[in-house]
Amino acid sequence: MSMLTVRSAVREAEGVLGLLLADPAGAELAPWEPGAHLEVTLPSGTVRHYSLCGDPADRSTYRLGVLREPAGRGGSEEIHTAVGEGTVLGVRGPFNRFPLVPAERYLFIAGGIGITPLLPMIRSLPAGSWSLLYGGRSLASMAYREELAGLRGVTLVPQDTAGPLDLDGVLGGLSAETAVYCCGPEGLLRAVEERWPGPLHTERFGAAPSEVATPSGAFEVELRRTGRTLRVEPGRTLLDAVREVVPGVAYSCEEGWCGTCETKVIAGTPEHHDSVLSDEEKASGTTMMLCVGRACGPRLVLDL
Known part of the structure; x- marks a missing residue:
């Protein structure tokens, strides 16, 4: 994770705050392409994802635009009320799951x-x-x-x-x-x-309604690197079970749309409920989102 400083915070429109993030020592930022986003850790520890909306050729700053959503989960409210010029934010990425593909029009x-x-x-x-x-x-x-x-x-x-x-x-x-x-x-x-x-x-900036899973059906999950095997009971998410053993596992939205908790599947067939992976990626069964994914069979083996 990189620690970046808010160089400026300006009102871009009603309810929209524009942030420019820069390295505090003036170092060049990691390159990115249109469609990319950052994973941002706010001062409270809350993790949110925001699209990059500046110029990819400008390696000195990242530009974000954040809509204030009073009925949201609190991240945008914190940005608008507690983040300003000089605030230090943790940043991972850039990541790009929304690339610009070649086309005639x-x-x-x-x-x-x-x-x-x-x-x-x-x-x-x-x-x-x-x-x-x-x-x-x-x-x-x-x-x-x-x-x-x-x-x-x-x-x-x-x-x-x-x-x-x-x-x-x-x-x-x-x-x-x-x-x-x-x-x-x-x-x-x-x-x-x-x-x-x-x-x-x-x-999407949220989960599609049909893709939100209701936890059901028990199964076992082996965490290969950790050396533990867990039972995920009906009504409990895979992410909740994993966090008990690996408390530092990365996650954010808990609804299957941000991609933070993507994890490699070593064995078993995952049941996907996310809106991140393509149909081809889901069919391959090589990766899954812990927050909404489950097992199609009695057992999964994960690279955790």
Whole structure:
């Protein structure tokens, strides 16, 4: 883990705080590509994940945009109330599970703070090869709107004056070769998934409802490096059982969408309930998320 200092904290829009993180000694930061995110440990010890939304060519700072969510789990509230210029934050990464793939054309659809991972993507592409549909509650709530306003291909849709995004109109005329990228609230992602049959790339800021597991069925798990075998009882998560023996095991969201608790599977068949791994990765059975994953059979062997 690296310890980085908040160089500046500025209001990017209503409810959105922009942070610039830098190495306290001025060292270059690790490189990253559009779509990447950081795992950030807040002063309280809370761990959260935030998309990088700056310029990958700038190795002096990382830029984050954080939406304040009063009804959330507390991470964004801490960022907005207890983090400011000079605060030291623990950082792991960058990690990238939302890469920009080669395509002839791109359509980007952002809802609210979902603009953050998409902003570096459109900056990296030649003009004319992409378009962006960006919706928000109001113009004042839409972060980085000034940066985007001067770019060809951007359509800003504040709901209070322009209504909801016209997904049928935008997706209806696209060629099947268009790569569609979408990030935002679950309702927006579901609506795009229902309407678009071609290549689709999404990033969630929470678990999809159908992917949240209800712990059921007992099984055994061997922690190969630790030398312990545990029984995971019905109603208990695999992560909870592992933490009793390996208290330092990495985890964050506990809902299967952040990827922090990904663990190598040595033997056995995992039962996946996460929204991180691709269908191919799930089928391979070589890795799993401890927080929502379980066993398809009576036993798993993990590299822990």
